[in-house]
């Protein structure tokens with residue numbers, strides 16, 4: 001089949017790889033001049049089943065209320081009368097019961113575990129490097145109370161197969177010597193050895209090169225998708241600013257923008273953008289952290305990407321606005337200096353903002369939607385880098401009509 005993948009973020013580039021391996025003639029279309037130039041450019045770099053917890057939960061409501069009087073908490077809402085935001089928020093609220101939170105987390109975890117297997121197999125096959133590390137991630141806490149709550153919370157995931165070690169501050173610093181300077185500010189943490197880190201932009205761009213050379217995938221960059229031509233309940237072509245691309249099937253993987261295109265063709269896709277910020281700073285080889293980490297009390301995540309440190313934070317509801325200003329990074333740099341004193345030179349930092357494509361329950365959608373040959377691979381939210389390869393592999397099973405390698409419950413479009 002001639003399949004057109006809409007979007008060359010990490011989700012679209014991964015899907016193209018699996019579809020092309022199945023023998024399809026794949027074309028990937030993106031408005032940017034290179035892959036992963038939008039949300040997949042600057043995320044925190046965590047490939048982390050350990051971070052599979054759904055955002056919508058009873059605790060999310062408490063965190064939101066706390067954020068109103070603690071502005072450095074990193075959760076910000078610009079109130080708007082946008083009906084899509086209001087509808088999304090109401091749907092989010094329906095997912096905030098403990099039952100829904102547990103169910104959504106379990107589905108995400110299933111996909112994240114599968115994705116971990118897939119990304120490592122993909123790397124074995126292609127040999128691509130992406131400043132990746134397989135050393136695990138430490139989730140650490142500043143008070144005994146938050147450590148206890150965090151460890152209890154991670155136990156739900158541990159009961160479903162994630163290896164974890166709850167550690168005191170001595171063991172934490174033994175595992176991650178990069179945190180030695182703040183040892184006495186930390187109560188301890190949860191070490192998740194199955195988690196990994198890497199640069200999703202580097203991954204996507206190297207995969208593009210590899211798939212172009214080895215699987216014959218065609219990429220059409222600098223091409224804006226304007227709509228889909230639909231006839232007889234099938235997508236016949238993809239309308240772009242450079243003309244129409246004929247197709248036998250289409251995969252919608254346009255990140256936060258997926259909802260906008262879906263709306264044009266009568267497909268309801270409740271994805272809303274949730275903005276975040278990151279800073280990438282060159283650091284000396286022998287300084288800084290040796291693995292990924294999350295400062296759970298300040299909601300700041302980081303990765304070591306080769307000789308760069310990437311820190312990311314903030315969940316902000318600001319529509320599709322991708323702009324940023326110096327003050328957006330204030331708490332992020334404060335924490336960077338606190339955790340790694342003398343390591344971070346702000347003047348060398350590359351600042352960035354991106355939009356997480358969030359579903360109300362944080363679970364991405366896959367598979368056929370409304371039309372006979374329209375497939376979705378979208379809504380990966382805060383863990384799209386973690387789940388991209390698993391999603392692409394799963395989608396290729398759905399397109400082929402094969403029995404999926406993982407249980408599809410909760411992962412397909414209803």
Ligand SMILES: Cc1cc2nc3c(=O)[nH]c(=O)nc-3n(C[C@H](O)[C@H](O)[C@H](O)COP(=O)(O)OP(=O)(O)OC[C@H]3O[C@@H](n4cnc5c(N)ncnc54)[C@H](O)[C@@H]3O)c2cc1C
Pocket residue numbers: 006007008009010011012029030031032035036037038039040041042043044045046047048223224225226253254255256257274275276277278301312313353354355356357378379380381382383384385386387
């Ligand atoms: C601050 C922050 C930190 C994060 N940290 C992590 C993390 O540590 N681990 C993790 O797993 N995930 C993380 N994420 C989430 C992750 O980055 C996203 O889920 C993932 O990048 C989404 O990938 P995507 O391919 O769906 O979207 P995108 O990367 O946005 O790709 C969509 C593509 O579609 C293209 N496009 C859109 N509209 C059009 C159009 N009309 N015409 C043509 N092309 C179009 C865009 O150019 C873009 O290339 C983080 C996100 C943020 C913001």
